[in-house]
Structures are given as structure tokens and as C-alpha cells.
Amino acid sequence: xxxxxxxxxxxxxxxxxxxxxxxxxxxxxxxxxxxxxxxxxxxxxxxxxxxxxxxxxxxxxxxxxxxxxxxxxxxxxxxxxxxx
Amino acid sequence: xxxxxxxxxxxxxxxxxxxxxxxxxxxxxxxxxxxxxxxxxxxxxxxxxxxxxxxxxxxxxxxxxxxxxxxxxxxxxxxxxxxxxxxxxxxxxxxxxxxxxxxxxxxxxxxxxxxxxxxxxxxxxxxxxxxxxxxxxxxxxxxxxxxxxxxxxxxxxxxxxxxxxxxxxxxxxxxxxxxxxxxxxxxxxxxxxxxxxxxxxxxxxxxxxxxxxxxxxxxxxxxxxxxxxxxxxxxxxxxxxxxxxxxxxxxxxxxxxxxxxxxxxxxxxxxxxxxxxxxxxxxxxxxxxxxxxxxxxxxxxxxxxxxxxxxxxxxxxxxxxxxxxxxxxxxxxxxxxxxxxxxxxxxxxxxxxxxxxxxxxxxxxxxxxxxxxxxxxxxxxxxxxxxxxxxxxxxxxxxxxxxxxxxxxxxxxxxxxxxxxxxxxxxxxxxxxxxxxxxxxxxxxxxxxxxxxxxxxxxxxxxxxxxxxxxxxxxxxxxxxxxxxxxxxxxxxxxxxxxxxxxxxxxxxxxxxxxxxxxxxxxxxxxxxxxxxxxxxxxxxxxxxxxxxxxxxxxxxxxxxxxxxxxxxxxxxxxxxxxxxxxxxxxxxxxxxxxxxxxxxxxxxxxxxxxxxxxxxxxxxxxxxxxxxxxxxxxxxxxxxxxxxxxxxxxxxxxxxxxxxxxxxxxxxxxxxxxxxxxxxxxxxxxxxxxxxxxxxxxxxxxxxxxxxxxxxxxxxxxxxxxxxxxxxxxxxxxxxxxxxxxxxxxxxxxx
Numbered sequence: 001x002x003x004x005x006x007x008x009x010x011x012x013x014x015x016x017x018x019x020x021x022x023x024x025x026x027x028x029x030x031x032x033x034x035x036x037x038x039x040x041x042x043x044x045x046x047x048x049x050x051x052x053x054x055x056x057x058x059x060x061x062x063x064x065x066x067x068x069x070x071x072x073x074x075x076x077x078x079x080x081x082x083x084x
Numbered sequence: 085x086x087x088x089x090x091x092x093x094x095x096x097x098x099x100x101x102x103x104x105x106x107x108x109x110x111x112x113x114x115x116x117x118x119x120x121x122x123x124x125x126x127x128x129x130x131x132x133x134x135x136x137x138x139x140x141x142x143x144x145x146x147x148x149x150x151x152x153x154x155x156x157x158x159x160x161x162x163x164x165x166x167x168x169x170x171x172x173x174x175x176x177x178x179x180x181x182x183x184x185x186x187x188x189x190x191x192x193x194x195x196x197x198x199x200x201x202x203x204x205x206x207x208x209x210x211x212x213x214x215x216x217x218x219x220x221x222x223x224x225x226x227x228x229x230x231x232x233x234x235x236x237x238x239x240x241x242x243x244x245x246x247x248x249x250x251x252x253x254x255x256x257x258x259x260x261x262x263x264x265x266x267x268x269x270x271x272x273x274x275x276x277x278x279x280x281x282x283x284x285x286x287x288x289x290x291x292x293x294x295x296x297x298x299x300x301x302x303x304x305x306x307x308x309x310x311x312x313x314x315x316x317x318x319x320x321x322x323x324x325x326x327x328x329x330x331x332x333x334x335x336x337x338x339x340x341x342x343x344x345x346x347x348x349x350x351x352x353x354x355x356x357x358x359x360x361x362x363x364x365x366x367x368x369x370x371x372x373x374x375x376x377x378x379x380x381x382x383x384x385x386x387x388x389x390x391x392x393x394x395x396x397x398x399x400x401x402x403x404x405x406x407x408x409x410x411x412x413x414x415x416x417x418x419x420x421x422x423x424x425x426x427x428x429x430x431x432x433x434x435x436x437x438x439x440x441x442x443x444x445x446x447x448x449x450x451x452x453x454x455x456x457x458x459x460x461x462x463x464x465x466x467x468x469x470x471x472x473x474x475x476x477x478x479x480x481x482x483x484x485x486x487x488x489x490x491x492x493x494x495x496x497x498x499x500x501x502x503x504x505x506x507x508x509x510x511x512x513x514x515x516x517x518x519x520x521x522x523x524x525x526x527x528x529x530x531x532x533x534x535x536x537x538x539x540x541x542x543x544x545x546x547x548x549x550x551x552x553x554x555x556x557x558x559x560x561x562x563x564x565x566x567x568x569x570x571x572x573x574x575x576x577x578x579x580x581x582x583x584x585x586x587x588x589x590x591x592x593x594x595x596x597x598x599x600x601x602x603x604x605x606x607x608x609x610x611x612x613x614x615x616x617x618x619x620x621x622x623x624x625x626x627x628x629x630x631x632x633x634x635x636x637x638x639x640x641x642x643x644x645x646x647x648x649x650x651x652x653x654x655x656x657x658x659x660x661x662x663x664x665x666x667x668x669x670x671x672x673x674x675x676x677x678x679x680x681x682x683x684x685x686x687x688x689x690x691x692x693x694x695x696x697x698x699x700x701x702x703x704x705x706x707x708x709x710x711x712x713x714x715x716x717x718x719x720x721x722x723x724x725x726x727x728x729x730x731x732x733x734x735x736x737x738x739x740x741x742x743x744x745x746x747x748x749x750x751x752x753x754x755x756x757x758x759x760x761x762x763x764x765x766x767x768x769x770x771x772x773x774x775x776x777x778x779x780x781x782x783x784x785x786x787x788x789x790x791x792x793x794x795x796x797x798x799x800x801x802x803x804x805x806x807x808x809x810x811x812x813x814x815x816x817x818x819x820x821x822x823x824x825x826x827x828x829x830x831x832x833x834x835x836x
Contacts, residue, residue, distance in 0.1 A: 011498060012262045051172035059501050063542070063684050078498050079261060079422040080172065081538055 006034070006069060011078040014053070018042030031055055031065035034075060054080045096574045097789050100726045101584045103570050105341075114341045117297035117313035122368035125299060126155055126204040128361055129211035130354075130371065131218050132381065133193035133200050136447040136754030137227035137240065140191055140220060143201055148214040153206040156364035157218070158357060160188040160200075164329045173322040174315075174350035175453035175604045176419030184327045186416060186450055187356045193222070194242060194415035195447050196755045197380025199353075204361040204369045227447040227754040228256070231389050231410040234446045242415060242445035258417040259443040261425045263497045266436030268393075271404035275395030279472045282391050283465035285821035287384035287412055288746040290454045291738070291766050294343025296382065297372035300358035304366070308335045308359060313342040315349045315563055316602030321594045327356040338593040339563050346738070347453030348383055350602050379759035383452025384748060386411035386420050386443075390465040400479050402488045404436040405429045409462055411451070413443035418451035420458030423538075427459035427800070428466055430496040431507055431536050431692065432488040439497055447754055453604065455735060456537040456796035460742060460803050464821065467533035467804030472817065481532055481808070482520070485694075486511050506718025506782030507536065507692040513780050514694045519714040527701050528711060529813025534694040535800030539793035540605030541685030544612040545598030548576060548619035549678035550627070554664025556580065558619070559592040561600025562612045566795055567727035571609045572616045574723050575789060579620035582647040582663065598682045606793025609723055610784075611685035617788045622679035630673045631661045687786025691797040693717040695736070697805040701813045706829030708744055708810060710771070715801075716778040720792025725779065732798040733775040739802025741767040745822050 005025035015022045019042045028034035034055075039046035055062055056076040057069070069075070108114040145157040169180045184190075189198050201218045205211040226240040233239060234256045242256055272278055298312035308330075314320050317337040325332040342349065354371040361369040373381070390409040396402050407428045411420050421441035428439045441462075443451075474481035489508050493501050511534070514520060524530060547559040558572045569589035576587045601607065624644045631649035632642040635656045642649050649666060651659040670677050698712040715732050722728040745765040749757045758764045783790025807818050816831040 009499070013260060048170045048177070051170040051177040056498075056500050061500070061686070063686050076499060078500075079426075080177070081419075081423045081426055081540075 006072060007074045009074060009076045011076060013079065014045070014077055018045045028069055030069055031062065031067050034069070035065070052080055054078050094578060095581065096578045096584055098722050098725055099574070100724065101570065101574070103567060104573065104588065105564065105569055116294055116341045116343055118294070118372055120299050120311045120340055122299050122301055125368040125370055126206060126361070126365055127208040127211045128202055128204045128358060128369050128371040129208070129215040130199045130357070131201040131215040132377070133189065133196060133198040135193055135222055135224050136196045137225040138193050138222035139225060140189060140193065140200065141223055142221040144219040145201065147217040147219065148203055151210065151214045151217060153210040154203060154214045155206070155367060156204040156361045158188065158202045158360045158364065160185070160190040162360050163188055163327060163356065166329065169326070171322070171326065173319045174602055175347055175457065178351065179417065180326045182416040183323055183351065184356070187327060187353060195449050197377065197449065198415070199357065199381065202357045202361055202371070204365050229446055229448060229750055229754055231387070231412060231444050234444045242447065256445040257442050258413045258445050259421050260441070261422050262438065262440040263425050264438035265499070268404045268406050268436045268438045271436035272393060272395040275403050276398040277473060277476045278393065278395045279469050279476060280393040281469060281472070281819055282389065283468065283819045284389050285461060286387040286747040287448065287451070288742050288748070289379060289384045289764065290346040290348035292344030292346060292348060295373040295375060295378045296349070296353055297370070298354050298358050299368055299370045300355060300362045301368035302359050302362040306330065306334050310335060310337045310355055310359070311340055312337065312355060313340045313349070315342065315345040315565065315604050317563065317594050318561060318599055319350060319602050320352055320355055323352045324355045324359060327352070328359060336593055336595040339591050342563055342565055345565055346455045347457055347604055350453055350604050353382060375761065376759040379764065380756050381449050383414065383450050385454035385457065386413065386418065386451040386461070388461040390462055392465045392469045394469045394473050396473055396477060398477070400477055400484050400487050402432055402434045405434050407439045407462060407466060409441045410444050411441060411458065411461065412448060413445050414448045414450040415445065416450040418443055420451060423458035424462045426497055426538060427456070427536065428462040428497065431490050431534060433490050433494050434488070437497060455738060455799040459535065459537055459800045460739065463535040463800045464803035464807065467535065467801065468807050468817070468819065471531070471804070471808040471811065482511065482515060485534060503689050504782060504785055505690060505692055506780050507534070509780045509782055510534065510692050510694040510716045510718050513778050514696060514716045517696065517714060517716070517778065519696045519712060519776070524698060525700065527703060527813060529699055529809045529811065531697045531805045531808025531810070531812055532695065533801040533804035533808060534692065535797070536690050536692040537606065537796040537800060538690045539610065539688045540607040541611045541688040542601040542607055543684045544600045544615045545680065545682040546612060546615035546619045547597055547678060547680045548616070548623050549676065550623060550663060550667040552668050554662055554667050556582070556587045558587060558589040558616055559597050560589065560612050560616070561592060561597040562608045563603045564591055565603050566731055567724055568603065568608045568612060570727065571613060571723045575613050575616050576620040578789070579617055580624055580647060581644065598680070606691065606795045607688065610688055610787060610791045610793055613723065613789070613791055614685045614787060615681040615683050618681035618683065619679045622681070623677060626677050626679065627663055627666050630666045630670065630677065633673060634661070635659060687784065689720065689784045689792050691718055691792050691794055693797040693801055695801040695805040697802070697809045699806060699809040699813055701810060701828065703832060706825035706827070706832060708823055708828060710740055710773055710806070712773055714776040714778065715798055716780060717794065717797055718780045718782050718792065719794045720784045720787065721781050721790035722779050723789060723791060728779060728794050729777045731795045732777045735795065735798025736775045736802050737767055737772060739799045740772070740806060743803045743806035743821060743823060745824060747822050
């Protein structure tokens with residue numbers, strides 16, 4: 001669990017689509033737990049997260065969602081971009 | 085110019101060895117999707133909708149079924165009813181219900197060419213004859229193709245209601261994304277110079293030479309095999325299993341050679357249908373597309389309407405940027421808007437930004453990824469506007485770009501900081517290039533443009549095994565589109581310190597290697613390369629360990645040097661064993677030597693490019709010729725230099741086609757009028773000059789060999805580079821693509 005609640009920045013389109021806000025404060029031990037807690041506030045978010053979401057931990061994209069968040073200040077939730 | 089801090093020397097990295105798949109491909113032996121045949125195979129045919137939008141009232145297949153030689157007929161009713169599930173196994177997220185309904189229409193057809201029914205018969209002629217005998221009763225609905233038309237209050241709704249917006253008035257907006265920061269309006273009102281403009285284009289196709297084709301064989305025991313070419317056979321397995329609601333392990337997908345994809349082969353169109361026909365007939369079934377099918381029913385890159393406003397101080401400091409765009413989504417929700425927002429203005433340091441994009445559903449085939457999907461369209465608008473702004477400010481357009489260029493640590497549009505990007509180094513390399521100061525001839529003009537693409541990493545699996553004679557086989561799950569077999573062999577040979585020819589690379593089927601994401605997103609040399617290096621390092625460690633045990637010395641006393649295990653101390657000091665000697669006796673030292681690396685690669689970095697284009701405009705006809713072209717790109721580090729240059733040249737060629745010639749043309753009935761290469765004008769060799777490439781190497785510190793993706797970046801800048809060159813030659817700002825002779829002629833002779 002993080003020492004103080006994480007600052008969660010919700011980027012479009014997820015802010016309007018699920019949460020109605022752009023900022024949240026949440027306690028979570030790792031990113032899987034964070035997704036679970038975000039789903040509680042924005043039902044359906046967890047279902048689309050693997051397919052549509054990238055998470056940036058303190059400014060760096062993180063695809064390992066077992067990543068511990070003890071010393072983390074901010075997680076940005078942003079759209080996952082495909083390539084060709 | 086920025087010289088590197090230290091020069092690293094390599095045995096193989098950066099060399100240009102002969103491609104391992106070359107002989108098969110130039111002699112015609114290589115097995116592509118259309119070449120594969122299975123014993124007892126039936127031939128399939130698909131009946132496609134003649135209407136762009138219609139409700140299916142009934143389908144009568146009896147006449148087709150009665151035709152001698154017909155073994156199976158399928159419609160959308162043969163596919164299982166699925167619950168909505170958004171998956172990301174190709175390029176971008178797709179709802180599996182959409183994937184299913186795109187393979188075979190269920191209750192409505194959403195574009196001309198939408199598959200309605202399929203037949204399997206003993207000959208291709210019979211299959212086609214039977215397909216025509218299928219009688220479909222349609223209720224034709226109003227259709228809509230244009231972006232603004234699809235957004236009108238009275239526009240026909242493609243989906244009822246439009247998905248994900250049930251709390252709002254139903255519309256054809258499938259996705260909207262907005263990012264930015266600061267106060268754009270205030271900054272623009274205080275700017276010394278402001279430019280604004282609207283830029284437009286119709287969809288274009290990826291234009292791969294090989295049409296889609298597959299063979300499927302689904303046995304009575306539930307197990308199935310599929311042979312096809314794609315950008316990812318694990319993607320084919322995952323989507324086909326999901327559409328059919330069967331376990332993935334019951335499908336084994338064998339990848340065949342691929343004749344181009346460019347993002348367009350990152351989904352399934354035929355495979356689930358061939359599976360249904362195979363199950364019904366009890367025989368393997370082949371399905372293939374004609375060129376017309378490819379144009380009518382597979383994903384183009386979206387057309388666009390893009391509005392741009394840029395503002396700068398008198399010294400050229402960019403103070404505000406607003407980009408608002410609409411992209412064609414086609415019949416189902418596509419993903420390009422997100423990438424378009426991310427790729428519009430992040431190459432400049434601007435305090436006040438707002439980038440907003442929407443995906444608009446319409447009665448066209450569903451848009452699919454095309455090389456840096458979503459980026460070339462917005463880049464065309466932004467880099468044209470930058471050119472216009474430079475003229476307005478009286479500044480050199482390169483100096484304006486250099487003054488505002490984003491550097492490591494600057495914020496992207498998403499708010500994340502850039503990592504070790506090489507954008508400034510590209511600009512400096514371009515400034516020093518002789519092309520920029522070369523004289524121009526009559527009716528010629530020079531344009532420049534820069535752009536970027538984010539690239540990707542993700543899951544890859546590699547198995548590296550040692551044969552008894554000490555040669556090595558690298559098995560990957562990544563289809564070889566841009567030379568990955570050679571690149572993997574180079575990286576493994578580099579780690580193992582052996583000749584390149586001592587390492588061979590194969591693309592293994594889904595039952596023979598672990599999960600690997602599609603070859604797309606410019607990820608394979610980065611991510612699969614990372615796994616290859618990891619596996620090679622482990623094999624090297626195992627070889628040293630076996631030698632140590634053979635010599636009865638501690639493992640730390642053995643090192644790998646020049647392709648041999650070498651004892652570095654004690655009684656065996658100086659003893660050497662080759663990979664062949666170690667592997668040849670591996671049966672007596674613990675068994676075969678092999679290592680698997682399965683990882684989800686992180687730490688990918690974007691690529692940046694800067695292009696210089698000279699054109700000559702025929703004042704009488706409006707025809708634009710490309711007379712010289714130079715592409716500068718940060719490639720991280722080139723593993724196989726020929727392939728890197730080839731990727732850059734290929735991307736430029738496609739970008740030039742997009743700029744000058746390519747476009748979908750629909751008639752008033754919503755039917756495509758140019759579904760072939762005679763009328764859909766892609767550039768050919770005689771249209772092109774030699775495309776010069778400059779590889780700038782700013783290595784990615786996370787990758788063992790500094791790799792950054794290179795395949796997508798080069799299609800981003802050409803649209804604006806060509807347009808800016810046309811402006812320089814004629815004084816006319818072309819804001820609508822393609823800049824075909826009729827449009828250029830009209831611009832040149834507007835007064836008449």
C-alpha cells in the first residue's frame with residue numbers, strides 16, 4: 001500500500017466515460033489492485049482496461065501491473081495506442 | 085551535429101548480411117497465403133452486400149445447397165451469439181461482437197462488400213456459382229459516407245443507438261478524445277502571428293500486394309488448424325477462437341509468408357468463416373479475397389477533416405496550438421483518433437495546447453491500422469500550418485522547427501515526459517545535409533516536414549536451441565514482415581559471438597512457441613529482439629556451465645569468448661570448447677541445450693523523422709513529380725542497416741502515394757468506383773526518385789542494442805513535405821489530399 005493515497009489522473013476519454021472526474025485519490029498496493037478500485041468507482045472500467053488502457057507510473061509507462069506502488073506519487077490512466 | 089559520447093563496436097549489429105528468406109522469395113518457392121493447399125480441400129466463396137446500408141430480411145440458401153459439388157453454406161446465423169468483449173490482440177481495441185459481425189453480417193449490412201454468406205464447393209468456379217444462387221432480401225436503408233454528413237442531426241445511425249453514449253443523444257460518434265493544457269484562446273489572442281486552416285482527405289488503403297487468404301480445417305473432435313498469412317498468428321488464434329466461442333488451444337495457426345500488411349492484417353476477416361464451412365463440410369476449406377474484395381471490405385486508413393490553429397510570438401516561439409479532427413471510423417468503432425491526438429503536436433514545445441479528435445461511424449469498411457495509424461493525417465495539417473506560420477513570421481521553416489523542437493524531458497500531449505528522443509539530432513542532421521542547399525530548377529520547389537510515432541513493446545516469446553553440431557535456431561512467434569529473421573539472427577549471433585550464418589531463425593506456429601503480439605507498432609525488432617538477446621544470453625550461460633562441469637571447474641572460471649567456452653583459471657586454464665563440442669555431447673551433460681525467453685517488453689521509445697522533398701510541377705497539366713527526396717530518422721540503432729533503410733524508403737513511398745494519388749472514390753449509391761490498382765493509383769517505381777536515407781542513431785538505453793522502432797515513422801512526414809514543396813513551387817497551399825493533377829491544375833488556374 002502506498003504511504004499516502006496515490007494521485008490518479010484520468011485522461012480522456014475515460015474521465016467522462018467512467019468516472020466523471022479527472023482526478024482521484026486512491027490507496028493501492030499494485031496496479032492490479034488499482035484497477036480493481038477504479039472499477040468500484042467507475043463500473044465496467046476493469047473490463048475494458050486490458051484492451052484500452054495504458055498506465056503511467058510517475059511519468060513512465062508501466063505494463064507490469066504487479067508493480068508495487070509503495071513509493072509512487074502519481075498514476076496516469078491514458079488511452080492505449082495501437083500501431084501498424 | 086551531435087557526435088556520440090562513445091563509439092561502440094559490434095561484430096554484426098549494423099551490418100548488411102544476406103537475408104535468410106531471400107532465395108525462397110526471389111525463386112517463387114516461398115509459401116504465401118494463396119499458395120497453401122491441404123488434401124481434400126474445398127474452395128470457398130463469399131457473397132457480399134451490393135448495398136452500403138440495408139437490413140437483411142431473409143437469406144435463402146436452398147438453390148446454392150442443391151448445386152452439385154457444394155458441400156457447405158454459411159451465414160451470420162451460424163456464428164455463435166456473443167457478449168460484448170473489448171479485446172486488444174491486434175492493433176487497437178476491438179469488440180469481439182464487431183469482429184464477428186464484420187466476418188459475416190448478422191441482421192444489417194453496413195457497407196458495400198460486407199460479407200453476407202459463404203459457400204464451400206469442390207472447385208472455385210462452383211463456389212462462385214453457388215454464391216450467386218444465394219437469394220438475399222434487403223430493406224435498403226439510407227447510407228452516409230461523409231464525415232460532416234454522418235454527424236448531421238438527420239444522419240442515418242450506423243449503430244442503434246451509437247455505442248457507449250446511451251446517456252446522450254444517439255449519434256455516429258464512436259470515440260472522442262481530447263488532451264491538452266493551458267489557455268489556448270488567450271495565448272492565440274496574444275500571439276504575434278496566427279495561422280489557421282482546414283485540411284481534408286478521403287480514406288486510403290494499405291495497398292499490400294498479397295490479398296487475404298487462409299485454409300481452415302476443423303475436425304469432428306473439435307481440434308482445428310488454420311494456415312494463413314497475417315501480422316500475428318496468435319491474433320488469428322485469439323480472435324477466431326473468441327468469435328467461435330471455442331478454446332484457443334483447439335486451434336493451431338501456422339503462419340505463412342506475408343506479402344505486406346502495414347497494419348491491415350491485424351484482424352480476421354476470413355478465418356472464422358472458413359472454420360464454419362470446414363466444420364459443416366468435414367473438409368479443409370480455402371477462402372481468399374480478390375483485389376476488389378480487399379478494397380471493398382478490408383480496412384482503409386481513415387479519411388479526415390482537420391482544423392488547425394497555431395500561434396507564435398514574433399521571435400518564432402510557438403505559444404498555442406489547437407487541432408480538432410474527425411476521422412472515418414467506418415462501419416465499426418476504430419482507434420485512430422487516440423493515436424491522432426497523441427501524434428499531432430508533441431514534437432513541439434508549446435505551453436497552450438488542445439487536441440481533440442473523434443471517430444465517426446459511416447457506411448464504409450471498418451478502418452484499420454495503417455503504418456503509424458492516425459498520425460499522417462494530423463501531421464499533414466500541423467506541418468503544413470507550421471510552414472505557413474514560418475512564411476508569415478518571415479522565418480526559415482527549419483529554424484522555426486528547431487527553435488520549438490521537443491527534447492527529452494519535455495511534456496508530450498498526454499502529459500508524460502519524452503524519454504531519450506532524437507528529434508533535435510534529426511533536425512541538425514537535416515540542416516547539415518547537402519540536399520537542403522542544393523539548387524532547384526524551373527517549376528521546382530522544396531518542402532520540409534517532421535513527425536513522429538510512439539512505437540510499442542509488449543509480449544514476445546523466443547526459443548533459442550543449440551543443434552548437436554553447435555548451430556543455433558531462433559524460433560519466434562513474430563511473423564517476418566520487415567526482415568525480423570535476419571535481425572534476430574544478427575542479435576543472437578552478436579551475443580553468441582558466432583558467424584551470422586551459424587544462427588537461423590524460424591517463425592513458429594501457435595502450438596510451438598509462446599504468446600507473441602502482432603508484428604506491428606514497430607515493436608518486433610525491439611520486443612522480440614529483447615527476448616532473443618535474453619534467450620541467447622541464457623544459452624551462452626548454459627554452454628559455459630556445461631563446459632565447466634565437463635572440465636570439473638567452478639562455473640565462474642569459464643567465460644564465453646569468440647564463440648567458445650574458455651577456462652580462465654586453474655589446471656584447465658586456456659582450454660576451449662566450441663558450441664558444437666559442448667552441444668555434441670549434451671546428451672551426456674544434462675540434455676539438450678535450449679532457452680526460452682517470454683517477456684512483455686517495456687521501455688520502448690518513439691521514433692522521429694525529418695524529410696526534405698523537391699517537386700517539379702507541370703504548369704500545364706498540374707502533374708507533380710518528386711525529383712529528390714531525403715528522409716532523416718532517429719532509428720535508435722540499426723540492427724540490419726539495409727532493412728532499416730528499406731523501411732524508411734517504403735514508408736516514404738506510401739506517404740508520397742497518399743499525398744499525390746491515392747483516394748477512395750465512391751459514387752452516389754455508396755459504391756466504391758476504384759477497387760483495383762488501375763484506378764486506385766499507387767505510386768510505382770517510375771514515379772519515384774531514389775529516396776535517400778540518413779540514419780541518426782540515438783540509442784534506446786533500455787534495449788540491449790539500443791533499438792527503436794523504425795517502420796511507421798517514415799510515412800508520417802511525406803504528406804506535408806510534398807504539400808509544402810508544391811507550395812514552394814507554385815505559391816498554392818494545397819489543403820486537400822490527394823494533390824492529384826486535376827486539383828493542382830485547378831489551383832494553378834483558379835482564375836480561369
